[in-house]
Amino acid sequence: MAIVTLCPQCQTGFTVQPEHLSLADGWVRCGLCTHVFAVDKHLYEMDDPKPVQEFIQPLSRPEQARALEVLPGKNDEWFSYTALAAMSLVLCIQLVLFQRHWLASRVPELAPALVGLCQPFSCDVYVLLDPEQVSMESSSFKRLADKDFVFEAVVRNLGDAELATPALELSLTSQGQVSLRKVIPATELGLPLALQARRTHSFSMHFNVEPAMSADIDGFKALLFYP
Numbered sequence: 641m642a643i644v645t646l647c648p649q650c651q652t653g654f655t656v657q658p659e660h661l662s663l664a665d666g667w668v669r670c671g672l673c674t675h676v677f678a679v680d681k682h683l684y685e686m687d688d689p690k691p692v693q694e695f696i697q698p699l700s701r702p703e704q705a706r707a708l709e710v711l712p713g714k715n716d717e718w719f720s721y722t723a724l725a726a727m728s729l730v731l732c733i734q735l736v737l738f739q740r741h742w743l744a745s746r747v748p749e750l751a752p753a754l755v756g757l758c759q760p761f762s763c764d765v766y767v768l769l770d771p772e773q774v775s776m777e778s779s780s781f782k783r784l785a786d787k788d789f790v791f792e793a794v795v796r797n798l799g800d801a802e803l804a805t806p807a808l809e810l811s812l813t814s815q816g817q818v819s820l821r822k823v824i825p826a827t828e829l830g831l832p833l834a835l836q837a838r839r840t841h842s843f844s845m846h847f848n849v850e851p852a853m854s855a856d857i858d859g860f861k862a863l864l865f866y867p
């Protein structure tokens with residue numbers, strides 16, 4: 641049980657110790673709205689008050705003022721719950737934004753919503769890059785004519801999430817030595833920009849090699865990578 645006083649102007653509650661009644665003949669100034677009132681005219685008893693930092697001051701002798709505790713009133717409680725809900729919402733949005741790339745890759749259907757959520761924050765949603773989960777299942781390199789070649793390959797996404805399509809580095813060799821190296825960006829492979837989870841994707845590319853060089857080409861090396 642605690643003795644409390646209620647400011648008659650702003651209805652803020654403060655806990656009161658018996659000795660506070662004797663300071664300045666019991667006249668106090670509300671720490672919140674500065675209203676002056678006689679504390680002994682506004683006394684109540686209350687079970688288990690929850691303290692927060694606030695105080696009232698005796699009117700004429702502030703140097704002897706003692707810190708008193710404020711009881712949260714109904715308005716304060718409402719404000720606390722609203723603030724808590726707002727903070728939780730902000731935390732949730734932060735968490736979603738922090739994990740947006742992972743979420744968009746796991747659940748591609750969420751990607752448009754995540755892009756929309758990102759707009760006010762000027763952020764982007766990327767598809768995940770995971771070189772460990774992308775494998776080249778097969779590849780072939782064929783000469784079609786003197787200087788015309790075709791490269792074909794099957795790429796598999798081994799993971800459970802959608803992954804960004806990697807770029808390709810194709811090295812043409814002559815007697816074991818690299819004679820020509822080409823880097824083909826993901827956008828020019830003829831593949832979608834994202835590789836679906838647990839799926840294979842095949843592609844082929846035609847290109848020409850200078851006649852002087854093409855006669856010597858007898859092999860190739862292909863490597864997928866994220867620039």
Ligand SMILES: [Zn+2]
Pocket residue numbers: 647648649650651652670671672673674675
């Ligand atoms: Zn007040």
